[in-house]
Amino acid sequence: MARLAALLLAAALGALLSFALLAAAVASDYWYILEVADAGDRAGRAERLSSHSGLWRTCEGQNSCIPLIDPFSSKGLDVSPSVQHLLSLHRAVMVVLPLSLILIVCGWVCGLLSSLARSVPLLLLTGCYFLLGGALTLAGVSIYISYSHLAFEETARQYGLQHMQGVHISFGWSVALAWGSCALEALSGTLLLAAARTLSLSRLPGAPHSVAI
Template identity: 85%
Template sequence: MARLGALLLAAALGALLSFALLAAAVASDYWYILEVADANERGGGAEQLSSHSGLWRTCEGQSSCVPLIDPFASEGLDASPSVQHLLSLHRAVMVVLPLSLVLIVCGWVCGLLSSLTQSVPLLLLTGCYFLLGGTLTLAGVSVYVSYSHLAFTETTRQYGAQRVQGVRISFGWSAALAWGSCTMEVLSGILLLTAAHTLSLSRRPGAPHSVVI
C-alpha cells in the first residue's frame, strides 16, 4: 500500500530530523542571549558586554567560552534556597534533554522494526513512544525557560534593578532548534499512529490485499 509506505517513510525522516535538531541544540551555545543596550554609556562595546549561553557554557563578548557551574557538583553547596532551586532546575535540564536524544534513537530503531514486521501493536506502541518522547523534550525546554527567567530574577535581586535596566534577554536559535525537534518528534508519533490505523484497515475482511515493499 503506497499510503502506508509514505507514512512510514515520513515518520522515519521526521525522527531523524528530530534527532539532528536536538543534537545541534544541545551542543550549541545560543540558548540564552543577553544584550546590553547602553553599552556605550558603560564604557565598553556591545560585543564586549553582551553574552550568549548554552546548556554547558557561556560566552562573553569576543572572549573564549567558559563552562557553567556544574550543578551536580554543587548539590552540597551552602547557598540560599533560591540558588538551590536554580541548580535543581539546571540539573533537570542537563538530564532530560540528553536523555531525549537517547530516546529518539531507541524510538527510531523500534519504528524500523515495526515497519519491517508490519505489526500493528508495535506501530501503535512506537507512535505512543514518540509522543511521550516529544512531551519529555517539551518538558526539558520548558524547564530551561523557567530556569532562565528565575536566574535573571535572582540576578536582579542580588545586584539591584538599576544595574540591569539596560540589559535585554532573549532566547536564541538553539532554543528554536529544540522546539523544532519537539514538533518533529510529535509529528513522527502521529504519523506512526496513522500508519497503524491504515495497516489495521487493510487487514480487515473484505479489504483489498496488497503487499508493501
C-alpha cells in the same frame, strides 16, 4: 499499500530530522542571549559585557567560552534556597534533553523494526513512544525557559534593578531548534499511529488489497 509506505517513510525522516535538530540545539551556545545596551560608555564596552549561553557553557563578548557551574557537583554548597532551586532546575535540564536524544534513537530503531515486521501493536507502541518522547523534550525546553527567567530575577535581586535597566534578554536559535525537534517528534508519533491504523484496516475481512483496471 502505497499510503502505508509513505507514512512509514515520513515518520522515519521526521525522527531523523528531530534527532539532528535536538543534537544541534544541545551542542550549541545560543539558548540564552544577554545584550547590554550602549549607554554612551567607551566603544565596544557594551559588546564585551553581552553574552550568549548554552546548556554547558557561556560566552562573554569576544572572550572564549567558559563552562557553566556543574549543578551536580554543587549539591553540598551552602547557598540560599532560591539558588538551590535554580541548580535543581539546571540539573533537570541537563538530564532531560540528553535523555530525549537517546530516546529518539531508540524510538527510531523500534520504528524500523515494527515497519519491517508490519506489526500493528508495535507500530502503535512506537507511535505512543514518540509522543511521550516529544512531551519529554517539551518539558525539558519549558524547564530551561523557567530556569532562565528565575536566574535573571535572582541576578536582579542580588545586584539591584537599577543595574539591570540596560540589559535585554532573549532566547536564541538553539531554543527554536529544540522546539522544532519536539514538533517533529510528535509528528513522527502521529504518522506511526496513522500507519498502524492503515495497516489494521487493510487486514480487515473484505478489505480491498488491490484494484484491477
